[in-house]
Amino acid sequence: MKRPAFLYIGGSGAQSASIRAISEQGIVSVLTDISPDAPARKDADRFEGISATDADSLMDLAGKLAEDYDLLGAYAGADHAYPAIGEIVDKLGLVQGPSMAYGKASDKVTAAEIWEKTGIRVPEMIWCGTREGLTPEGDPTFLENPDAAIVIKPSNMDYSRGVSMLSVPDRYSIRKALDGVFEHAEEAVIQKIAEGDLVNVDGLMVDGGYYPLTIIERHIHPNGRCQNFFGISPAPLAAATEHALHAQAAQAARALGLQNGLFTIDVIVNGTELTLLELSPHSTVNGDGFKAWLAYLQGDPDWRHKL
Structure with missing residues (x-):
């Protein structure tokens, strides 16, 4: 029987806890990063120096991993790696995505048009x-x-x-x-620009079902470049607002056809008005949701208990 393995693209310090979680669940963690000095390299079982945008090299690596291991999935903390992950999902038949949903999410214009047709408010x-x-x-x-x-x-x-x-x-x-x-x-x-407070809503899709994770209140750096400055988790929101945000996360994911995997949406909250900015196929906080996803991929019937 082959050992299970998981491909993780991007080795910033913020990814260390997730990579350790992979190994802690008995899965071989294979990390890729363009930098040989990636902070999370020390936490991975195996490291390959590949850029997140080098789709051909990542596909070659995934193919070799699938030969040597039971490759459970591929994940990246950055959006620009998802064209490569979509190709890997398609060619290896991984239980995530599907890649069509990644493609729709990556095109902000297409995604906004789809969401608007389903009744979700988007920026003008x-x-x-x-x-x-x-x-x-x-x-x-x-x-x-x-x-x-x-x-x-x-x-x-x-x-x-x-x-x-x-x-x-x-x-x-x-x-x-x-x-x-x-x-x-x-x-x-x-x-x-929609007026209000910016939040991230993390969720997990499994076989089309939505499982709420966490909501993070985000604060943007004042340099005007839309860079994250700091966040508050869990966000101090009313229960009704939390419910509405998770309902919108589920609706947004299903509208794009996302059936399996972690994701986050960026939303502007202004009173009871929600404006959806975008969806990214990775979570903001890779905590219990990431562990539950790994357990599901391993066939653990009790994976929900990790949420």
């Missing part, structure tokens, strides 16, 4: 286009003088790179922000 879209769609002066073809705060970001998931929040937008700041996006992506989106 002002413009979406490529560099070729700008005017000769470098301006997007939309309102000349935006009358509201806006966010400019890549249309695909890219770990918040190229994201700018402009509270008082003008032509210069918009052009500069778009240049930043086009350094990382081919297509940019401009949306009105």
